[in-house]
Amino acid sequence: MGLIHEDRLFPADPTTRAIARRLYETVKDLPIVSPHGHTDPRWFAENEPFPDPARLFVIPDHYVTRMLYSQGVRLQELGIATRDGSPTETDPRRIWRRFAENYHLFRGTPSRMWLDHSFATLFGLDTRLSAETADLYYDTIADHLARDDYRPRALFERFKIEVIATTESPLDPLHWHGMIRASGWSGQVITAYRPDPVCDPDFAGFHDNVRQLGELTGCDTGSWSGYLEAHRRRRAFFKSFGATSTDHGHPTARTADLARADAEALHARVMAGAVSAQDAELYRAQCLTEMAGMSLEDGLVMQIHPGSWRNHNPLLFDRFGRDMGADIPSRTDYVGALKPLLDRYGNEPALTVIVFTLDETTYSRELAPLAGHYPALRIGPAWWFFDSPEGMKRYRDLVTETAGFYNTVGFNDDTRAFTSIPARHDVSRRVDCGYLAGLVASHRLDEDEAFVVARDLAYDLARKAYKLD
Amino acid sequence: MGLIHEDRLFPADPTTRAIARRLYETVKDLPIVSPHGHTDPRWFAENEPFPDPARLFVIPDHYVTRMLYSQGVRLQELGIATRDGSPTETDPRRIWRRFAENYHLFRGTPSRMWLDHSFATLFGLDTRLSAETADLYYDTIADHLARDDYRPRALFERFKIEVIATTESPLDPLHWHGMIRASGWSGQVITAYRPDPVCDPDFAGFHDNVRQLGELTGCDTGSWSGYLEAHRRRRAFFKSFGATSTDHGHPTARTADLARADAEALHARVMAGAVSAQDAELYRAQCLTEMAGMSLEDGLVMQIHPGSWRNHNPLLFDRFGRDMGADIPSRTDYVGALKPLLDRYGNEPALTVIVFTLDETTYSRELAPLAGHYPALRIGPAWWFFDSPEGMKRYRDLVTETAGFYNTVGFNDDTRAFTSIPARHDVSRRVDCGYLAGLVASHRLDEDEAFVVARDLAYDLARKAYKLD
Amino acid sequence: MGLIHEDRLFPADPTTRAIARRLYETVKDLPIVSPHGHTDPRWFAENEPFPDPARLFVIPDHYVTRMLYSQGVRLQELGIATRDGSPTETDPRRIWRRFAENYHLFRGTPSRMWLDHSFATLFGLDTRLSAETADLYYDTIADHLARDDYRPRALFERFKIEVIATTESPLDPLHWHGMIRASGWSGQVITAYRPDPVCDPDFAGFHDNVRQLGELTGCDTGSWSGYLEAHRRRRAFFKSFGATSTDHGHPTARTADLARADAEALHARVMAGAVSAQDAELYRAQCLTEMAGMSLEDGLVMQIHPGSWRNHNPLLFDRFGRDMGADIPSRTDYVGALKPLLDRYGNEPALTVIVFTLDETTYSRELAPLAGHYPALRIGPAWWFFDSPEGMKRYRDLVTETAGFYNTVGFNDDTRAFTSIPARHDVSRRVDCGYLAGLVASHRLDEDEAFVVARDLAYDLARKAYKLD
Structure with a gap:
């Protein structure tokens, strides 16, 4: 089955879906034009590897941290730095596990779609993220991030x-x-x-x-x-x-x-x-x-x-x-x-x-x-x-x-x-x-x-x- | 194919569409009751022919002129009279062509549906309005407007x-x-x-x-x-x-x-x-x-x-x-x-x-x-x-x-x-x-x-x- | 046919409806948890029978009375008590008939769904409420309300x-x-x-x-x-x-x-x-x-x-x-x-x-x-x-x-x-x-x-x- 379906987001009605598929076929491979956003130019200047799964997917993504916070997870548990330097979680694997065990919170949200898309297309993952698969995910992503073609x-x-x-x-x-x-x-x-x-x-x-x-x-x-x-x-x-x-x-x-x-x-x-x-x-x-x-x-x-x-x-x-x-x-x-x-x-x-x-x-x-x-x-x-x-x-x-x-x-x-x-x-x-x-x-x-x-x-x-x- | 489809606006799902068709069949030919509107009683009093396609479809229709204006067409180019009498386009065919070459702007709008409905049912037109068909449209409409049965x-x-x-x-x-x-x-x-x-x-x-x-x-x-x-x-x-x-x-x-x-x-x-x-x-x-x-x-x-x-x-x-x-x-x-x-x-x-x-x-x-x-x-x-x-x-x-x-x-x-x-x-x-x-x-x-x-x-x-x- | 259909409220698309049915099958019989509402604890304390169809379904339901009122029915005709004691309809059957003959007003409203659901599942009624069926409804409901298993x-x-x-x-x-x-x-x-x-x-x-x-x-x-x-x-x-x-x-x-x-x-x-x-x-x-x-x-x-x-x-x-x-x-x-x-x-x-x-x-x-x-x-x-x-x-x-x-x-x-x-x-x-x-x-x-x-x-x-x- 895999994490993402080729017909995802298309209307359910078969006639309409068939038209949507035909249209999508002609635009899916067009280059990406991103005229407004907040990526860090330093990434492209230095071209250093992204550090680890938690620092790539959890800590900097306020969509992710806000949802976890709303359900009682403290930001310190997610490795967010405090202004006064009081302690915060520093182990990326522990942060990742906390995220993974709460992944059900993202059901029905766009974050879930974006994350699954990345997991599947970038890291070849095909089982759902959960407490059980947290380490598999962590290791797989970490391995890829170390590769030059993931800079x-x-x-x-x-x-x-x-x-x-x-x-x-x-x-x-x-x-x-x-x-x-x-x-x-x-x-x-x-x-x-x-x-x-x-x-x-x-x-x-x-x-x-x-x-x-x-x-x-x-x-x-x-x-x-x-x-x-x-x-x-x-x-x-x-x-x-x-x-x-x-x-x-x-x-x-x-x-x-x-x-x-x-x-x-x-x-x-x-x-x-x-x-x-x-x-x-x-x-x-x-x-x-x-x-x-x-x-x-x-x-x-x-x-x-x-x-x-x-x-x-x-x-x-x-x-x-x-x-x-x-x-x-x-x-x-x-x-x-x-x-x-x-x-x-x-x-x-x-x-x-x-x-x-x-x-x-x-x-x-x-x-x-x-x-x-x-x-x-x-x-x-x-x-x-x-x-x-x-x-x-x-x-x-x-x-x-x-x-x-x-x-x-x-x-x-x-x-x-x-x-x-x-x-x-x-x-x-x-x-x-x-x-x-x-x-x-x-x-x-x-x-x-x-x-x-x-x-x-x-x-x-x-x-x-x-x-x- | 033609400009208007007999199933237009009906839900795509076949079961629902079939019900919609059955219902519509019983109301489509009912007389029109128009209890509120802004037609000009002079039309019906004098019963003079409508002058030309531009004066019928473009110049008086603020849905049409606003969309053209929003995309950089000046109102003078559409024949709208200025208050100070400064010059404005007077050739209805030129106005019509300007409208026609911008007809793509109306995709997805109700104006497009209303216009196509008129073009098809009143003037027998069956190819889309565009720069290429502008003159065909103009002549066809103008010919009809001159007829007594279009007063x-x-x-x-x-x-x-x-x-x-x-x-x-x-x-x-x-x-x-x-x-x-x-x-x-x-x-x-x-x-x-x-x-x-x-x-x-x-x-x-x-x-x-x-x-x-x-x-x-x-x-x-x-x-x-x-x-x-x-x-x-x-x-x-x-x-x-x-x-x-x-x-x-x-x-x-x-x-x-x-x-x-x-x-x-x-x-x-x-x-x-x-x-x-x-x-x-x-x-x-x-x-x-x-x-x-x-x-x-x-x-x-x-x-x-x-x-x-x-x-x-x-x-x-x-x-x-x-x-x-x-x-x-x-x-x-x-x-x-x-x-x-x-x-x-x-x-x-x-x-x-x-x-x-x-x-x-x-x-x-x-x-x-x-x-x-x-x-x-x-x-x-x-x-x-x-x-x-x-x-x-x-x-x-x-x-x-x-x-x-x-x-x-x-x-x-x-x-x-x-x-x-x-x-x-x-x-x-x-x-x-x-x-x-x-x-x-x-x-x-x-x-x-x-x-x-x-x-x-x-x-x-x-x-x-x-x-x- | 009956008043309520087993597929009511499900999406019309057959694929989606089939999924909805499967999901519903697993929740339809779960107990009801009602953590907020306005039922009268006296009902459960005294366990007296509900008095009559009008007092059960019409008089106390402001969804029902407001719709009837909006279409010109006076609240007195529905048996609503006046503050100054001026006369109001007291015959529950007459109130019920007035409701029944206006039942078409509820087409497309949730009240209609709730009422039909009660009529069908509680009282076994299977023809639509109307002026014609008003008395049949009244008698059927009244008979049931007198039974101990309707307390x-x-x-x-x-x-x-x-x-x-x-x-x-x-x-x-x-x-x-x-x-x-x-x-x-x-x-x-x-x-x-x-x-x-x-x-x-x-x-x-x-x-x-x-x-x-x-x-x-x-x-x-x-x-x-x-x-x-x-x-x-x-x-x-x-x-x-x-x-x-x-x-x-x-x-x-x-x-x-x-x-x-x-x-x-x-x-x-x-x-x-x-x-x-x-x-x-x-x-x-x-x-x-x-x-x-x-x-x-x-x-x-x-x-x-x-x-x-x-x-x-x-x-x-x-x-x-x-x-x-x-x-x-x-x-x-x-x-x-x-x-x-x-x-x-x-x-x-x-x-x-x-x-x-x-x-x-x-x-x-x-x-x-x-x-x-x-x-x-x-x-x-x-x-x-x-x-x-x-x-x-x-x-x-x-x-x-x-x-x-x-x-x-x-x-x-x-x-x-x-x-x-x-x-x-x-x-x-x-x-x-x-x-x-x-x-x-x-x-x-x-x-x-x-x-x-x-x-x-x-x-x-x-x-x-x-x-x-």
């Missing part, structure tokens, strides 16, 4: 990644990206400009970050004009490392379009020290509109990822820091929030603003109607918790009738879990082929068109929307 | 429209309706009372409109009692042209039930000139409750269409005016908003208030529970962006279990796109038959009952809810 | 109820529960602690209730510490009658974690008399966090049922009182609202807080992400209007991918309609088996695992989450 670059090539974007702070020297380029390796790893550390007054170290931004660029970031100029220079620097996009992870989608003098005054207040919640929100809002303006100048595609309440669990944050699975979606408004930016730049066909959501109610009510009207706006794929079979189906069902396919931008894996990348793209291709097969089976789309759209969704739209051509 | 009245009869309601302002003299009646033609074209121009202080020309309302009726609309009496007289006038309903298109569903003196004071403030946003909202809210009271008196069915943020794109509005595809849904509350009206009139079985929504989250959370309780309340069909196969399925899935079928009111095409009317009713009948077939196949409804309900949804409920009998 | 305890055993929880106020002496225990009957009927009457300042008679709470416990409920101590004592008393849970039905999910002095001052203000809306909300909020703390002490599982706008219809409330079908869901926030409680207790694996919702938008956006992270949090099953086939499907589709199965707690029938209990559990088992069959058919779950999960959802999770072992 990051080899996997990159095995995965047929045509291009992958990482995400860096404006303060990042892009050292690893430089090293990749200097190495002569042909793998295309590009960066993306993520200025939250200098755009969000609530970001840890914000004032220091803005000061550093000034130092890096030789601009007076104490003034609004110097601050904006510093952004322009870093964007140009990022472009020189292949960046075609920026990314903005704000608590809300709010934008603002202040008069110049008001923006200057706001900047001065924000720089002066303690920032009110209201000013912080307004500053982020103004930054988004400024970034849109710069995108119109320099051509970088703008991504907005709003609506995550970061670090919702203060106890966990104090003990372990960020990205511990305690980021919770919240209700998000777009229609009012994006209006200042859209009023200014929404009618520009030369600008691309890709908006994501963690509030699925906005697909049909807000995002599809907005993207189905404004030339500058596109809808990003189902994100984070919704990068899942049912999440993707809801996305297509809720978006397509109003926005069509061509106001969407293909798939983002958006992951730091490197081995899950082929699995995630495969899920997306299968679900989209299943969706298209449903349209064909109900005679809403001709089959010859479905082949075109299947390829668009799997490959062409991502290249085009992110200007990767 | 508005002939199409009305061909479509088997039993009754159609248009929508007019209280200031409308109903000239075209008078001409239709005077002509002796048997087609039943009735009006509906849409008092937004005199109920919404934010409506363009509001103060002038209220003044005109006074002149038309001989009432002193400067006073609250005179204003209300003017409504009563215009409603009676509309009834004399067959009206059985009113319609209210407000930004929110808010209602109010002010004490008489407070309402009078509000009216005085509103009439005095510059109206605050708060007063404007309160005035609209009070008007809704007054209209409900008048409906209880004169029997007109009341429709509320809230939740559209009109003219969200100011640049487009300045250049081209209203109804350019820039109306965006917004989050809408009903439970609190409707309470003042319901507190006053919700328990009246003799009153019918039909509520629509552009916020699908309210179907199961608010509208079905409200309509499943209040005798005066009914839920209108899936509206606007949701007048689509998936939109209709969600509607039934989310509404039926709490409100049943008999607190819904059948289908509204709600369109100004005349040729799409049979297509839209056909989509609705197919989707409803598919939904019912699903209930039968999963043994939640007996098949003999499904035949009754299919007819109710396609025909009887609309006649009954809108008092068309 | 409450006999039905309890026939239904294979392993344990059922009722819900009582802290002021309830638990007389009937005592009588059940004293009787020697083996049926396990336990209570649950529902302190709304003394936690919600807006509850009718609140001040009196708090005073009574003091008298019952010998605590000075005028002081905050005495008030809290009184809760502790009543909770212990409830535990002595088998309670394993508390339940909290607040208008919102808001929680608070005030400093001791602030809580004391709030209590003093609330006790002093007229309570502001703000204080009432804060008091409820603080109570929830206190209850969570006590649950950590005494082990009672905490349930929160927020988001119902009670008695939305004041006219009906004035005439007939509470629970007349006029409770309407409202938009509910959890991410911000629960934060104070979660900040304090969310990381405690020894605490179980089960949260319910009437706002389905929160399943994927808020509840699954929260429950998929916080060890103390679980998601209750689809509730009230959503205790329905489509409601349950949406629940699984929206919850599982983020929270898995093991952050859910099995099924609650949550009903006062005793005879509907087997029907409701059967619906839940069928829908869950259908859902699991879908995962198996699309190769997202192995069939051997599906058997385990089917049993978990039907039986084990409820016992475990509610600490019934």
